[in-house]
Amino acid sequence: MTGIVVLVSGSGTNLQALIDATADPAYGVRILGVGADRAGITGLHRAGAAGIPTFVCRVEDYPTRAQWDAALAERIGDHDPAFVVSAGFMKLLGPEVLGRYTVLNTHPALLPAFPGAHAVRDALAAGAEVTGCTVHVVDAGVDTGPVLAQVSVPILPGDTEDTLHERIKAVEHPLLVQVVGRAAREGITVIDGKASIP
Numbered sequence: 001m002t003g004i005v006v007l008v009s010g011s012g013t014n015l016q017a018l019i020d021a022t023a024d025p026a027y028g029v030r031i032l033g034v035g036a037d038r039a040g041i042t043g044l045h046r047a048g049a050a051g052i053p054t055f056v057c058r059v060e061d062y063p064t065r066a067q068w069d070a071a072l073a074e075r076i077g078d079h080d081p082a083f084v085v086s087a088g089f090m091k092l093l094g095p096e097v098l099g100r101y102t103v104l105n106t107h108p109a110l111l112p113a114f115p116g117a118h119a120v121r122d123a124l125a126a127g128a129e130v131t132g133c134t135v136h137v138v139d140a141g142v143d144t145g146p147v148l149a150q151v152s153v154p155i156l157p158g159d160t161e162d163t164l165h166e167r168i169k170a171v172e173h174p175l176l177v178q179v180v181g182r183a184a185r186e187g188i189t190v191i192d193g194k195a196s197i198p
């Protein structure tokens with residue numbers, strides 16, 4: 001069984017998909033802890049309901065971003081995970097966390113298109129006909145790390161940010177579950193900026 005820590009900032013539907021997948025022992029993943037950058041979010045309630053330990057590490061509680069980064073690395077380290085999953089975690093991770101852990105992130109666009117915090121809105125505003133979701137390894141940039149898997153989603157006439165994001169999430173959840181499971185069972189290799197799962 002491979003232990004992971006999941007980081008969330010909001011509704012935690014991706015976290016819920018992972019929690020549901022771990023009900024099957026053959027999935028090979030145990031969520032050791034769920035961390036957030038804010039309190040009171042649905043993602044933390046989902047973890048609590050599943051009996052998973054939670055922690056909150058807020059940027060505003062530390063004098064500097066670097067100290068927050070170090071504290072977050074410590075809190076993650078308390079659970080000694082094999083790797084970390086950023087599932088809708090809306091803060092850029094710093095060198096302490098990234099130096100200690102391989103972090104997988106799920107992003108609601110076909111990277112390198114539409115990086116950043118408003119990927120769904122940006123795809124609509126650009127008039128794109130297709131967008132999607134990407135699971136990638138986090139590096140020091142903003143959604144620039146090596147891609148592990150992607151699925152495309154058509155943008156339909158009349159789509160709003162909400163309707164499009166819901167359709168993206170419908171494919172994002174199984175993609176994240178699949179990639180995290182494979183990474184846990186088979187391992188992830190990152191060499192020269194290229195990521196692969198054997």
Ligand code: GRF
Pocket residue numbers: 008009010011012013014015043087088089106107108169172
């Ligand atoms: C996901 O679409 C994720 O890719 C993006 O924010 C959303 C988080 O959704 N960064 P949830 O909290 O998992 O419901």
